Amino acid sequence: MKLRIPLLCLLLAAPLLALAQNDPITEAGRRGLLRRGQESPTEHEMTPAEWRRLQLAAADKSEEIMRRAQRQPGLLAQYMVMQAAYDDNNERAFRLIFGQYLSWFQTWIGDYDGAARSFSIAQPVQHDDAPSPLTGAWQARPADEVILELAKDRKAVFFNEAHSAPLTRTLTVQLLARLRAEGFTHFAAETLYVKEAEALRKRGYPTAKVGFYTEEPIYGEMVWAAQKLGYTIVAYDAEDAGVGDARERAGAQALYDQVFKRDPNARLVVNAGFGHIQKAGVYLGGSSMAKFFKKISNIDPLAVDQTMLIQHARSDQDHPWYTAVMQAAHPAQPFVYVDAGNKPWTLKPELYDVSVFFPRATESDGRPTWVGLGGTRLPYPVSSDLCRNQFPCMIEARYASEGEDAVAADRAVLNVIDPNAPMSQRVLSNHGSAQSRLYLYPGNYRLSAVDGHGRTVSSQSVTIAPAATKP
Structure with missing residues (x-):
């Protein structure tokens, strides 16, 4: 396909x-x-x-x-x-x-x-930004706790993401089980393919064919988790509707038709990119999917922005409020600001209900620790021994019970190179490493090392034991 x-x-x-x-x-x-x-x-x-x-x-x-x-x-x-x-x-x-x-x-x-x-989208101060939360009587609280509280009386929760920054998928993955326990029944994600949705339900795990972004391990984990938790998976995105209002209206209509028209008591979680979830204002010269959805369904979704208050590769692209907040606090997990009445702060009051701040990244063996999904996935070291002297090579971990077509639970590339090697021999943004680490849930996995010609050079089975608890 x-x-x-x-x-x-x-x-x-x-x-x-x-x-x-x-x-x-x-x-x-x-x-x-x-x-x-x-x-x-x-x-x-x-x-x-x-x-x-x-x-x-x-x-x-x-x-x-x-x-x-x-x-x-x-x-x-x-x-x-x-x-x-x-x-x-x-x-x-x-x-x-x-x-x-x-x-x-x-x-x-x-x-x-x-x-x-x-690729990153810089975040300068804009005219519709709210004042910094540091200037008012706002208090920081863990994002997961606040979002769950805000979602209790909602029929729909819309999360957004930056497609090139999988950090913005991590909180959504971590919240899926708790939202399911609160009674949410359906999960929809951008660019899932309609013709593959039924195959996904029968197979039980995502492949790269399920959607454009599912090749990325955390996105794949998001779809995998929703499937395992018993959500009904919804492929709503209009593949041939064009851009602007045509696509936004078609997506909103599909969400209504596939979810609430069939079951008025359903509750929906949506993952979509950027401004598709904004509830007001102009988007791509017209209206957003969320704005159309409100009109079609008469349901006001909780809109959670996760794309604007994140760390960029260049600090001058960070939003000034983000820079100031990170200097004032040293958070270990995503957080939001609320007032004394628990009303959430949002950078764009007309567009989103709440804005999430993500901590600055810390790294280990060249990989950001947020890949551990709040500590629920454990680090597993991998070294060049798996590559059998075939560099660069990619180490992939798949659940032992799933086929070779499954999206990997995690991936890392190893590349042992001469520091004076020509650019054509360098991958991973022009650096090389003989070791890295994967982040995996406890369980059984199949590890494969694949070379630059698509050949598997080694494989082995591994078991990730649960982390030891402190006495």
């Missing part, structure tokens, strides 16, 4: 600042994706029309490279094609567009730091 490639809708706000959205759209829809007309000329006095033309050409080239990469045998081989194409082309519009495509592959192979460097 050929992947549907999410094409981006890109707004250039300043010469070195890209604000972007990923949207699966048709070819016809893509030709209108820069219609907002707010792009800035480059430092060479390029007109907005010329800059838009360069971006569209870069999008065409990015798609062609991605299709070529997907013909390679294995995910690591595909990533290497993408990285080489990025390294070989310094043209500004190409790097701006293609960096997002590359970042998806970097998340799929577990290189989350590399993905953040390839």
Whole structure:
């Protein structure tokens, strides 16, 4: 099955600042994706029309490279094609567009730091931002506790994510079991494919064919967890509806038709990208999916923003409120601010009900510890011995009870290289390591080491024991 490639809708706000959205759209829809007309000329006095033309050409080239990469045998081989194409082309519009495509592959192979460097959405202060929570009588509380309290009387909870930053999926994964215990019945996620939803229900585990982003292990874990917890999985995203209102309205209608029209007593959890979940205002020149959903269903969803108050690869891209809050507090888990009446603070009061702050990342063996999902997944060290001197190699862990087509529970790439090696021999954002670690729930797994030609060079079974409890 050929992947549907999410094409981006890109707004250039300043010469070195890209604000972007990923949207699966048709070819016809893509030709209108820069219609907002707010792009800035480059430092060479390029007109907005010329800059838009360069971006569209870069999008065409990015798609062609991605299709070529997907013909390679294995995910690591595909990533290497993408990285080489990025390294070989310094043209500004190409790097701006293609960096997002590359970042998806970097998340799929577990290189989350590399993905953040390839693509991120800067968060300057904007006119509709609320004042910093540090300026009022707001108190910090754990995000999971507050969200569960806010969700108790809601029929629907909408979480958003940044597709190139899987950190923004972690809290949603951690909350699924507790939301299920509160009576939520259905789970929907962006870019799940309608034709694969029934196969997922029968098979019991996600594969890369289930949706575009499910190749990324934490996204796959999210779908896997929802399936195991007994949620009804909903593929709502309109694959052929185009972009803007057509897609947003179709997605909202599908959510209503597949969930509340069939069962008025249902309760729904949705995971979607960026502004698809904003409940008011203008989105992509029209209305968002959540805004259409409110109108169609007469249900006001709890909208949880997780995309704006996160750490970026460059500190100057962090929102100033985020920087100040991190300097004032040193949180160990995602948190939100509430007032004395437990009303939550939100960066965008008209758009979202609550905004989540994610702590700055800490790393171990080159991987961020948030991959451990709040300590529920335990670190398992892996070394170059598994690679049998075939570098680079990718270490994958799959649940022992699932097939080879299952999305890996976690992945890491190892690469032993000469520090003077040419760029063509480097992967993982131009660095190499002889060791790393996977993060896995307690249980039985099948570990595989795969080389750059898609060949399995070694495999073994491992058991992750539960963490020892303190006496």
